Amino acid sequence: MRYELHYWPGIQGRGEFVRLALEEAGADYVDVARGTKAETGGMSAMMALMGDGHSATPPFAPPILKAGKLVIAQTANILLYLGARHGLAPSGEAGRLWANQLQLTVTDFVKEVHDTHHPIATGLYYEDQKPEAKAYAEHFLKDRVPKYLGYFERVLEQNPRGSKHLIGAKPTYPDLSLFQCVAGMRYAFPRAMRRAESKLPRLIALHDRIAARPRIARYLASPRRIAFNEDGIFRHYPELDG
Numbered sequence: 223m224r225y226e227l228h229y230w231p232g233i234q235g236r237g238e239f240v241r242l243a244l245e246e247a248g249a250d251y252v253d254v255a256r257g258t259k260a261e262t263g264g265m266s267a268m269m270a271l272m273g274d275g276h277s278a279t280p281p282f283a284p285p286i287l288k289a290g291k292l293v294i295a296q297t298a299n300i301l302l303y304l305g306a307r308h309g310l311a312p313s314g315e316a317g318r319l320w321a322n323q324l325q326l327t328v329t330d331f332v333k334e335v336h337d338t339h340h341p342i343a344t345g346l347y348y349e350d351q352k353p354e355a356k357a358y359a360e361h362f363l364k365d366r367v368p369k370y371l372g373y374f375e376r377v378l379e380q381n382p383r384g385s386k387h388l389i390g391a392k393p394t395y396p397d398l399s400l401f402q403c404v405a406g407m408r409y410a411f412p413r414a415m416r417r418a419e420s421k422l423p424r425l426i427a428l429h430d431r432i433a434a435r436p437r438i439a440r441y442l443a444s445p446r447r448i449a450f451n452e453d454g455i456f457r458h459y460p461e462l463d464g
């Protein structure tokens with residue numbers, strides 16, 4: 223089956239967490255909105271999925287994964303599905319819930335990262351909320367980053383199967399997402415991350431191991447990996463970087 227990923231073209235955004243899982247799984251997928259209307263259906267296919275007045279299960283926002291007849295939205299929900307199908311999650315109930323719990327914590331973190339440049343309103347430009355963004359980012363870097371990333375560091379440390387992975391002894395989809403969080407934070411807040419990283423040795427080692435996995439390394443070097451930019455979630459505004 224060829225999956226359809228529907229996500230805004232031009233940014234990694236939340237779609238990247240799904241792309242990383244599809245790439246690690248070696249899955250066949252098309253990044254629909256990055257193609258033209260003639261090639262893949264393009265943006266209009268994504269807008270049609272969201273605007274479809276007939277679906278009993280309409281998505282609210284991208285990323286959206288179409289898997290045959292299934293239309294799945296919410297990043298953590300998509301990863302719950304892909305994790306089970308592609309061996310990127312534990313098979314038992316407790317392990318599946320633990321993976322989902324970690325991913326939902328990533329979801330919360332990503333929202334807080336987003337709010338560093340959009341603390342007042344998603345619908346306004348960053349330029350319309352710069353003083354608030356500066357105040358928000360200061361608290362975010364001082365309190366929230368150590369709390370979130372320190373939590374993941376502790377999960378790695380306390381994994382009874384070893385500190386190489388968040389769960390068990392094999393890579394799972396939350397590992398891939400943590401790679402993306404570290405990469406994104408390094409792009410957006412290089413100064414703050416340089417200070418934070420000495421307390422996160424296991425998390426940084428996880429990032430490096432995931433980056434070196436053959437399929438991920440090939441993906442990162444390919445044109446399929448969009449560069450970080452100032453339209454995505456992880457944006458580099460030097461004035462916010464501590």
Ligand SMILES: N[C@@H](CCC(=O)N[C@@H](CS)C(=O)NCC(=O)O)C(=O)O
Nearest residue numbers: 235236283284285295296297298329
């Ligand atoms: N909790 C959702 C958030 C989805 C979301 O906010 N998607 C963004 C793009 S990254 C969007 O297009 N939102 C439109 C909106 O909120 O109106 C997830 O993790 O997938």
